[in-house]
Amino acid sequence: MECEAAVSCHDVTLAIGGRTVLSDVCLSVEAGSFVGLFGPNGAGKTTFLRALLGLVPVLSGEMTLFGASVTRGNRGVGYMPQSRTPNGGMLTGRDLLASGLSGEKWGLPRVSREGSAEVEAALEAVDAASLGGRRLGSLSGGERQRLLIAQTLLGSPRLLLLDEPLASLDPVRMREVALLLREVARKRGMTVICSAHDISPLMGVMDTVLCLVRGRARIGPVDEVVTGPVLSELYGAQVEVCHAPSGRVLVSADGL
Numbered sequence: 001m002e003c004e005a006a007v008s009c010h011d012v013t014l015a016i017g018g019r020t021v022l023s024d025v026c027l028s029v030e031a032g033s034f035v036g037l038f039g040p041n042g043a044g045k046t047t048f049l050r051a052l053l054g055l056v057p058v059l060s061g062e063m064t065l066f067g068a069s070v071t072r073g074n075r076g077v078g079y080m081p082q083s084r085t086p087n088g089g090m091l092t093g094r095d096l097l098a099s100g101l102s103g104e105k106w107g108l109p110r111v112s113r114e115g116s117a118e119v120e121a122a123l124e125a126v127d128a129a130s131l132g133g134r135r136l137g138s139l140s141g142g143e144r145q146r147l148l149i150a151q152t153l154l155g156s157p158r159l160l161l162l163d164e165p166l167a168s169l170d171p172v173r174m175r176e177v178a179l180l181l182r183e184v185a186r187k188r189g190m191t192v193i194c195s196a197h198d199i200s201p202l203m204g205v206m207d208t209v210l211c212l213v214r215g216r217a218r219i220g221p222v223d224e225v226v227t228g229p230v231l232s233e234l235y236g237a238q239v240e241v242c243h244a245p246s247g248r249v250l251v252s253a254d255g256l
């Protein structure tokens, strides 16, 4: 792992619509780590990710990525927004990725030879070469999710920000996509921050947990944060962490 912090926040306060969402957050994300980002609805997970993209201003404090100030349009950062359902029409998976390269929104994108090679490499990275020629409308939710992940890999980012990439997937696909993300991140040496509501599919995938609750942040290794007492305190509700005989860890609570 690199020594430099991928993300560093010193006393960061974020506000949106005139309302403070996060206050005086101090945290450091080690480069090369896989961070699971959790918190109740409205806790500020999307706001935090968008601040890392430079889309939400930092009200006070300092936020840096790999030691540099946050800037908009940073090619070193890949982003998959929440609930992004590609409206495919006649477009194929390959067209979807190509549009990410060229920034085109309508029509068939024109891509250079280098761009095509990058698209193929991204498709192969998520084992989706066979999906590239299929129309988006004919793909399952899990297959589309794979293509969206491939799209975030364009430009070979060092940091991947994924906003609920497992949402709307069945439990088997959730796990499959989570394991795929870990594999791709390891192979490419990327730092990943992945928000989710369900902790269980990310067990064994993430090495760090970042919880945002009531305007505050708590970050730590999985075995320190994913415990019944710590999660119960964070969520203000009874949370159980069960260790199955298979070694799997299941987290359950009302509303979690």
Ligand SMILES: Nc1ncnc2c1ncn2[C@@H]1O[C@H](COP(=O)(O)OP(=O)(O)OP(=O)(O)O)[C@@H](O)[C@H]1O
Pocket (backbone or CB within 6 Å): 016, 017, 018, 019, 021, 039, 040, 041, 042, 043, 044, 045, 046, 047, 048
């Ligand atoms: N554009 C906006 N204008 C005003 N308030 C906003 C705006 N966007 C978000 N908020 C508010 O900021 C708070 C944090 O929202 P955010 O979307 O970051 O939460 P979240 O943790 O991602 O939630 P969820 O788990 O429901 O997706 C919420 O109270 C939300 O209503």
